Amino acid sequence: MARDFAVGLQLRGYDITLRELTRPPLSNATSAPARLLKHILRATVHGSAFNEHPDVHHVHSISGARATDLTALATSAPTLWTAHDFAALCPRSTLFRSNGHFCAHSPLACRLWSLLFRRFVTSLRGIAWPSSFIRDQYRTRMGTSGLREELIPNAPPEDMLVARDPMTRAHSGIRVLMAGQLSAHKGVHIALAAAIRCGEYKWDGVVEFAGSGPLDTLVRGVASQPSSGVHFHGHVKRTELARLFDDVDAVIVPSLWPENSPMVLQEAAARGCAIIASEVGGVREAVSLLPESTWTLVQPANRDALAQAILRVKPKSADQVVLGLQWGHTRRAAFIQQYAALIGEIASACS
Numbered sequence: 001m002a003r004d005f006a007v008g009l010q011l012r013g014y015d016i017t018l019r020e021l022t023r024p025p026l027s028n029a030t031s032a033p034a035r036l037l038k039h040i041l042r043a044t045v046h047g048s049a050f051n052e053h054p055d056v057h058h059v060h061s062i063s064g065a066r067a068t069d070l071t072a073l074a075t076s077a078p079t080l081w082t083a084h085d086f087a088a089l090c091p092r093s094t095l096f097r098s099n100g101h102f103c104a105h106s107p108l109a110c111r112l113w114s115l116l117f118r119r120f121v122t123s124l125r126g127i128a129w130p131s132s133f134i135r136d137q138y139r140t141r142m143g144t145s146g147l148r149e150e151l152i153p154n155a156p157p158e159d160m161l162v163a164r165d166p167m168t169r170a171h172s173g174i175r176v177l178m179a180g181q182l183s184a185h186k187g188v189h190i191a192l193a194a195a196i197r198c199g200e201y202k203w204d205g206v207v208e209f210a211g212s213g214p215l216d217t218l219v220r221g222v223a224s225q226p227s228s229g230v231h232f233h234g235h236v237k238r239t240e241l242a243r244l245f246d247d248v249d250a251v252i253v254p255s256l257w258p259e260n261s262p263m264v265l266q267e268a269a270a271r272g273c274a275i276i277a278s279e280v281g282g283v284r285e286a287v288s289l290l291p292e293s294t295w296t297l298v299q300p301a302n303r304d305a306l307a308q309a310i311l312r313v314k315p316k317s318a319d320q321v322v323l324g325l326q327w328g329h330t331r332r333a334a335f336i337q338q339y340a341a342l343i344g345e346i347a348s349a350c351s
Contacts, residue, residue, distance in 0.1 A: 009340060017054070053077050055347040056125075063087040067116045074123035078350040080343060081121075082128040082152075085260060088117035089141050096185050096257040106141050114142050121147075125346045128152045128339070130261035131282025137258075150342050153289055154261045155335030156270035156328040160242055163325060174205035174313050175248040176276075179241070180264055182213035187254030187278060189215070190303055192222050192230065194254070197307035199229040207252075207310065210236040210244060245271035246321075250313045253277035256300050261286045269294060270328030272321035276309045291327045294320070 057079040062070060065087075073079060087093035090110050095103045106114065121127075121138075126148035129135035135151065138144055178191050188209075195207035209219045210233040223232035236244055245251065251268035253259070258281030265275055265283070269290045277283050278300035287295040296312075298305040 009336065009343075055350075056080060056343050058082070058343065060084060061087070062117075062120075063093045067120060070117070070120040071123060074120050078125040078346050079123065080126045080128060080346055081124050082130070083134055083138065083260075084130065086134070086137065088121060089114050089138065094185055094257045095137065100184070100256065102258055111141075118142060125350065126150065126342060128342065130154050131285045133258065133282035133285065134260040148342075148346065150338070152335065152338050152342070153286065154263055154266050155332040156266040157263075158332070159238070160245070160267045160270040161325060161328045161332065162242065164242065164246060172204075174203075174250075174310075174315065175208060176205060176250045176252055176310050176313060177208045177210060177244065177248040177268075177273075178252050178254070179210040179236070179244070179268075180262075182209065182211045182215045182219055184215065185255065185257040186213075187256050187300065188213075188219065190254045190256070190301055190306060191252060192219065193303040194252075194306040194310060195222075195230050196228070197303055198310055199227065201307075201311060203229065203311055205229070205310070205313070206231050208233060208248065210234070210241075241267070242271060245273055248273060249316045250274040250276055250310070252306065252310070253283070254298075254300070254306055255280055255283070257281070259283050265290065266328075266331070270324050272316055272324035274313055274316070274320075276306065276313075289331065291323050294324075 054077055057073055057077050059070065059073065059079060059081045061084050062081070063085055074081075085093040086095045089095065089106065090103065091113055097103050103110070121142060121144065124147055127135075127138075127144060127150075129138075129149065129151050130153055132151060135144075135149065178188070180186065182188050191207060191209070198205065198207070206229055208231045209223070212235045216232075216234070219230070219232050220234075222228050223230040233244070245268050251264060251273045253262055253264060253275070255262070255278045259278075261282050262277075265277065265286050268275060273294075275287060275290065275295040277287060277295065277297055279297040280300050284297060287297065296309045298309050
């Protein structure tokens with residue numbers, strides 16, 4: 001997202017330099033002791049050095065970044081942060097407990113964690129919130145008083161706004177897609193159960209999965225069963241994702257964790273897809289900005305509700321494709337304009 005956003009600002013005459021923060025040791029740790037050590041190192045050990053002095057730093061995802069690096073960056077030049085997740089509040093960055101429940105009240109460990117990142121947050125000149133949900137969580141759990149704050153909902157990236165000829169459909173029935181990280185908190189097992197439930201109604205469609213993650217073996221196993229109604233694409237390159245959206249009728253986002261503002265909603269809508277999503281976190285806010293009558297919300301972790309919504313999906317029409325692209329261009333222009341104004345305001349205030 002940061003790279004796509006940078007291109008949008010460059011077209012407006014901004015001089016942009018992209019940098020990646022140094023990832024801490026043990027970034028790919030899987031065992032509990034190793035993950036704990038990873039988080040300790042992430043919170044305390046220095047990595048990147050910041051020698052540039054731009055007019056404004058713009059920080060995107062901080063998941064995996066070191067608290068000390070972020071503070072050093074924010075104190076070296078005026079800094080704007082777009083809060084894509086809960087990484088400054090929660091080591092997992094999800095506010096999702098290991099028992100599968102939303103963390104309504106931060107435990108002591110997470111309160112200590114947020115203290116480590118508080119200096120970064122208080123050193124900022126501004127925060128952009130993709131949803132009021134994530135804004136309110138940070139205000140309640142950490143406090144952001146005195147900072148310049150702006151609510152800027154996400155928009156589809158440029159590569160989803162290129163008109164393409166429709167693909168020849170390989171399947172005559174309805175096609176529904178789940179794309180992204182294949183993890184438990186994303187509701188993969190709920191999507192699989194819903195696909196099986198649809199088959200019990202003699203539905204002739206298919207639920208497709210594209211992505212990778214801890215549950216890709218499970219998805220592959222279900223897809224290998226005859227007449228499962230499930231197809232697994234595996235990891236799909238970014239350059240092929242728009243084509244995949246073009247070839248399906250709907251996209252499902254059956255998340256269990258409190259999503260902030262999933263980019264897949266914007267991407268799929270721009271390609272004319274219907275949306276079926278769990279009503280969690282900031283999802284209702286996000287879909288309310290999509291073209292009218294193109295989305296359905298269901299209760300999280302409810303296999304039957306998701307299955308019923310899938311059964312109601314209709315074939316994508318040519319009008320939906322046109323409407324999606326028109327909406328996407330309009331939404332993206334407003335998104336870039338809002339960011340450009342905020343960055344200009346921060347730069348002017350510090351000049």
